[in-house]
Amino acid sequence: MSEKQAEPRLLDKAAHTLEASAILEELNVDSETGLGDQCAKDTLARNGPNELRPPKKPSPVKVFLAQVANAMTIVLIAAMAVSFGTGDWIAGGVIAALVMMNVLVGFTQEWKAVKSISALESVGSPLATVIRHEGGGSKVQGRAIRLSTTDVVVGDIVAVKNGDVVPADARVLPGHLSNLECNEALLTGEALPVGKTVEPLDDPNCPVGDRTNMIFAGSTVTKGRARAVVVTTGMATELGKIAAALDSKAQSNKTGFARFRENVAVAMGISGTTPLQMKMNKLAYTILFFAVILAIIVVSSTGYSTIPDSIATYAVAAAVSLLPASLVAVVSMTLAVACRDLADRNALVRRMDAVETIGGVTDICSDKTGTITLGRMVLKKAWIPGDMNDKEDLGKSYSVETSADPYFPRGMICETEDDEHDHGDEDECDACIRELDPRLHDLVQSGALNNMATIHRGKGEKGYEADGDPTEIALQVFAHKAGLGKPFLTHAKTHGAPLKQMLTRDSTTNIGAPHVEVHGHFEMLVEHPFDSTVKRMCTVWEYLPIQGERQQHGEDLIVYMKGAVERVMERCTHVGMGPDRIELTERAKKTINERMDALASQGLRVLCLAGKYIPMSQKDGVKTMKRDELESSCGVLGLVGIYDPPRPESRGAVMDSHMAGIVPRMLTGDHAATARTIAISVGILPEGVKIPETAVMTGPQFDALSEAEIDALPELPVVVARCAPETKVRMVDALHRRGRKTVMTGDGVNDSPALKRADVGVAMGLNGSDVAKGAADMVLSDDNFSTIVRAIRKGRSVFQNLSKFLIYLLSGNVAEVIVLMIGLAFRTDGVAVYPLSPVAALWINTVAADPPALALGLEPTDKHTMEFGPENFQNMFTPSWFLDTIGYGTLMGAQTLANFVIVQYGVADGAVDIEPYCNDALVGLQNGCDIVFRARGTAFATLEIILMLHAITCKHVTKSIFSMNHLENRTLLWCVLSLILIVFPILYIPAIDDRVFQVKGLTWHWGLVFGQAILYLVLAELYKMARRAYVRSRPPKAEHPAVVEGRRRGVPLHMADTIASPSAV
Template sequence: MATEKKLSTTTTDNHNEKSIPRADTGTTQASQSQTLPFKPHTTPSSKVLDALGGDALKGLSESEVKKRLEQYGPNRLKPPKKPSIFKIVARQVGNAMTVILIAAMAVSFGTMDWISGGVIAALVILNVTVGAITEWQAEKTVASLESVGAPQATVVRHNGGSEQATKIIAVEDVVPGDLVLLKNGDIVPADGRILDGHCSNLECDEAFLTGESLPVAKQSEPIDEDDCPVGDRISMVFSGAQVTKGRARVVITSTGMGTEIGKIAQALESKAKQTETGFAAFWYKAKVVLGVADTTPLQIKLNKLAYFLLGCALMIAFIVVASTGFKDVPLSVATYAVAAAVSILPASLIAVVSLTLARASTDLASRHALVRRMDAIEALAGVENVCSDKTGTLTVGRMVVRKFWVPALDYRANEKAPLNSKRGQAYSFETGSDPFYPRGSVQADRTEISAGGDVLDLKRKPQRHDSVEEDPDEREVESQELVVQPDELEHGLRDLALCASLCNQATLTRPTDSDSQWEANGDPTEIALQVAAHKLGHGKPFLTHVKHSLTRVESARSGHSARPLVAGTQGHYEQIIEHPFDSTVKRMSIAYKFVPDNGRDAHVQCLLKGAIERVFEKCTRVGSEPLTEEVQKNIMVKVDALAAQGLRVLALCGKRLPITAVDDVRAMDRETFENDFTFLGLAGIYDPPRKESPGAVADCLRAGITPRMLTGDHPATATAIALNIGILEKSYGKEAVMTGQQFDALSDEQVDALPELPLVVARCAPETKVRMVDAIHRRGQKTVMTGDGVNDSPALKRADVGVGMGTGSDVAKQSSRIVLSDDNFSTIIRAIRKGRSVFKNLAKFLLYLLSGNLAEIIVLMIGLAFKDENDQSVFPLSAVSALWINTLAAGPPALALGLEPTAVDAMEQPPTAFHQIFTLEFYIDLTFYGVLMGALSLINFVIVLWGYFPGDLGRYCNETDSDICDPIFQARATCFATLVIILMIHALECKHFSKGLGQVNLRDNKILLWSVLVLMLATFPVVYIPVINNKVFLHGALKWEWGIVFGMILVYLACTEAYKWGKRVYIRRNHPAAPTRGPSDKTLRMEATIAPA
């Protein structure tokens, strides 16, 4: 640990500057956090600035910056250690099956069986190469997504004199003590303390760090609480946060790994380095080397299978050698022993698994899911829970206006009146895929406002409002041309739209091309209001610029007359004063001078918006009626009705003053100005669900997967969204929704005693996510967990499949197995669908490979019973033939089965973990097909040898080609052709476990069809080309024997189809279709309605 020197003061000729504590040079990396004798968020900023040796006006000198940069290093997080290509290759070589194949290759070369050794070597190289390249590319792809933080920062520095300069520098060059200027849209470059007198309505989005979906209002005054959470330290700004509103001047207190982000990253790294010691550590490392620990369940299962098959292979080799009596074992027997031993090993298994997972990874990448580790695909098939964030994953991550409510001019209190009663009108805004798109329909209950100004019945086709064209070079958004019939409600809607547009500092920008989305700048709430105003034809550029005259709107009105506020007067608005939003008063007010083109009806338009209770304080009327306490209570009923829909409710109001009051308004203080307003209405704002989310949730439920929402939002908001997309139903009891505080207050025993875990956890902290993962694991289930913030990393690592967001923090992405480039919940479901497809495909080609191996072993081992004149075993297949079948004939169809398209019913089956491939059904299928194919091939060998020939087995027919060996050679060729062709048809049968060939689509996998066809045709040259057939494969050319070959093929088809028919009957009788899984009827389907916790 580096020691720190005490604070000292150094004096230069031009200025006095305090130096900060410095770390000893003996450390590899100096701490990037300034150690202060106090906590900066609880200390006045002047004291913090003094301790850091900074200057509130001039900042640091360039020479001091250079020293601090050398001392503390660049302002960046320590990059994670990437696995080298050598380590990745070593992981692939260390696979149990690969090691066994390498041993078999060595034995083959040792017995001078160059063909077998060469083929096995090629398989090993293919497996290692494909696996290593796939993992390396996955790491590179994710690395390209990793954010680099804010590229630039604005700082104040000086050159040693009295003159200071504002500079834009690279974020990496920011040092402790730097004076940084922040404004709307900036990314905070490092942790810093806000300076007194230099904070103007600053709000920051800290969702990545705290999980809070709404921006956090900041202040320069110190906080009283020492140990408050990071999210409550509102006198501080934190590295990576985005400024959504206001401006401030801050002094940097920590950089790089010393920031809050860096501390979390360092804690995770330290925790990952903790290992066991002693014998436990030795035993764990031994299991890792053997491949039965620190890997996926599938790999453990396959490695155990490999060791079992290795034992079988050694036993088989021993039996082959023992058949000679261990006397003068000829080279041909040794070669056959190796071939027989290798035949029980699915030589192409690892290559096929690697290629299948690589293909799945590529497919997922094209669908916005980047797989960092292949084991994630394995885990997806067995997932039974999906725990997802709300903001940006289930929802679009942008605030939009969903509702306007406008009171009538003669509003009266009536608590039972609905939102769309004659005392008021509710309007709904269409929300598309682009929340900044300033066009879309606006509907009143049971009516829709049309471009022509009529109020239409909803039975008629809705009409979209056409926009007013703008100059091609104009980047600001113009308003839509929308004329509302000038009755009292339409007039009220116009007033509300005017307030939403002008009491607002957000801007919208037209995209540069038709394929781009609209851009916005400003506070998320104000952006939403501005978009809504544009949809109603009242965009701010339209109202504040002379060239955006209202003439076209007036001419479109066809003679309708209305008050000047209702778009009937030509002119524009000029801002006079603004009282910005303040977290203490929770409202914003502004005044404009309306400048008419005709010189008449000029006036001052005053507007105010904010929290409902703070707006009521400044209002005296609603419409033409007094705003009495009874009326306020009645309006609060409407507020509650909107809030129950998950909407954040704002109140808007306005007043008009004569044009002569312009100077008076400029001179007014805030308290004087914000009085005697007229209540105009309510705006309900929310983060809308993605259009894909309801369908994705429905897919989850059909697939037996329980979707859960873990969000930092308010319970009412979370409940409304969950109901909207189908995670909750109205019939579910209140136990379905909890707050993070309620869930964390339960002990593990109490959590385990719950009949069902909550489906929605609101106000969820990162630690709550970890507890949820642990609770799911204790129930013996697997889960996906999403996250984008730094604090989500522990939960992402603990989950079976951690899913990071492409727009999230680097730490979250590094802790994830999958990274979503589109942050979309439906992409997770597509990934699960692909995982299930890969599971099914792995089961298919494993059944194909292992049943083929079993058939070979049956032929090779029973064939040892056939003895020639020298009492030596006569092999039904030569060593080369056995290797051909095990590698070249079995490999391509197995790979093709691994690439089968996703089944349409993939999400209609319950979750199944990859290690559950080896079920009782699998072993029964394996035994049936293996014994059937082996028996039919061996029967043909016997038919030719004893049915046509006299049964003379010759001499030395395992080594040479002579006339006396013709019967053996013909029988071998028949056995070889029978087994190869039946294996090709068996590959087609393996497309489905219970459906026959007539019930599956044979054309949906052209790779399989072509591989089967080519390998069938390849049988002919192997059988007929001289030298190849009699010298290499040691068999003859077929003639009449093709008749019994095709006869056995028909027998195979008949037996297989009958077997599958029996399976279908059994399944129908004993396993009826299971209903879709969801919350337990006993626990959640109660009479009680959803009650936010």
């Protein structure tokens, strides 16, 4: 080595196509000594830290300005400016207070969401082990040091072992590779670990999952150890490339006027933003248009002569009366409450209005591993061969009871019907075994000993945890359930002790475990780890009896082997391993293969276990014995079927989706048989019904279709196996072309592009990558599919509540507009008399309307929410919505005007000469406007009290007010009662009544007020009765076949809000 080591430079060719020695030479590094400290520092200074570019987080100023730039807020600011410009300080002050409330509430909630996500993403940088040396010279010695992954540079020699997170993309080095396997699910979506090799590959463009001589940043080592040389860091890694792709935004291909129109629409907030924001902004501009027209009409009523201040004030009041002034604040607070509720239910919302958007989705595109399933392998079936020469004894099948915790070492083992044609997902338990059959004993013991996995009780309430390869963990849990866990078999101090003492010293008993006695312990002599080329693993064991006990197996050593069925059977010559073993004939091979096919058809990963005895005399030479010789002439012990089980609550969540008209789609990297089995078990595919060929496709099949061919399919596939990241994006795009809205759930980096493309992207918080979380609109802290359905239910509830308080607010605005505008026609000698003063109009539009609106936003979720199709939760402004808004508003306005006319022109018979000063409080008090003020008081009380009854009516669009549970929303009840009571001090407190509100106290007029209130209830109930009759006349919605099958089998349907018990089967 030279005194000063040259800095490594980037490679010209793909690292996986080069020999490891060539890469070391190119990077000027030695695999034994690594980089020098100074060289590593210089490289770090030149290339920067090994980290992904953090996404730009909005500053407080940007969040605040976003609230000010809201369309409704801008409209209110314009109204405030006009009010102050005309000298109406009261109206201007009220509107200014509303603007401040809207902005502060919106800013507070958005900034809380930003900080919550920052807290979620602020995880400490993990450590990495690298080989480095100090100085130079001829006697340089490398040393292993631990440092932050951000300090890893190109050329570093990293050492990885079981449990480590790979810090950067690196090429595996020969001479240091020992049975290395990595879980690359975050990159590829493949649940099973990938075995690593050192040989170069020919294809420079092969998929990431096929680059078996590379380890990638973000992947986890599940087995073995190795050294590798770092070839890329930071944003240059495969992880960084995906992150960079997400940061780049698609450029519009529009030009000229179309481009200008698009930019204007984006600036106005009616395009390029979220669906809810676009709806609210369009509503704001529409209302602004009509508000300006109203103001012009009021001003034109003077003939455009000299416009008194009272007319200008009244014009502003008329315009503002059409604006739902507190809409922004009410929407923000409603969404914020929903977000907090979802956070308590394990769903953290990154974008608040995604809560409303998710309620209208038509499809859920979900990964399988860890979302619909537990993400952990479980042994479900076992089979031991019988006397292959006896047609009546071809073998025995067993089913293993599993719980919600796949590592829970307790569960019954049941003998089941041995039917080679059984492809179903359920088995009838013929008998729970209490004693292990000798052949089953050999199978279980083989799985326990020929196994490097461990299980242990977690801290606190975490249940049980496990370390090691997922397949070996499943075998070890099975062995514990059978009473033959590896600790029990290998530790002499526990000879004869019950299993419970191996796992915990508490009083928990292993109910269901067979009775097992072992009078000695096993010691491992040789291990040949799993090799991806031969797809087998074998170990050699010696049994050491307790002193005074007889050797259980004579003077023999035991060889155990497991692996792929075809690879194990090619090394076997017999069935069984004891003195009663029989020859492995062609007929026996056929029987074993038939059982393998039966298990595989159920979506299980099938392993074969084998073993044999070798003489104790070979003990000294067994460690040098060739692997091929050790594995020869073994006897087949049996087959086991392993799978990643569905979450207990997934089926109920899928049933809820079907009932709600939502199509759940499974996009997974697993094989088609496994995907189909899981899809049927959770109800994504119906059971017992012929499934169309296009319902289940593989990723290559789907990708081979053009867009036109995809669009021509009658239905898009609901299960896509061997799915690549590009396949998921194409699926989302295909759904969008069909006018559908989709949720994309995922946890890996490979899911991120589709998460960002979907209408609502949902990432997994426990096992999800930071890139996926950054691309998502919502993050699940429990990685549970049923939480998605809970979020959809909450989204539908938010949509319904938004619709309720918008009907309430806007119908109140319609009523005010009718009162104020028609009131211009009430004239005496050419002078108009206002039915409501400007302050009274502002009071009703703000103070009286806002609290009930917010309370309506807190309405609990209707239990029937998930029984309607998604089309009911997409377009809020439907014909029925407009009918409700205009109808109720017209009714309230007409009743208010009727009472004003009765008092002013009916009882008083128009006797009062109306002068301009009756519209001015300070002058009118001195000039006999008592009748006018009492007529206004009657109109004010009528409108506010009816508006409060209207708030209760808006709780449900069709349900009678007399059949509602008014105590379920106590906030609304107290708001209504309080605002009805506050009418009295306004009418009777001196100075407030006549000087501020321009009203006078009522006497007999209360009869008119409460009479109109009763009339409103009667007419509203008749209208709802007609709506209910119309709904009943519509044909019922056809149910999904999976829901029908679920009802037949008695499966509970509404399970999205249930939490599975850890002991649930």
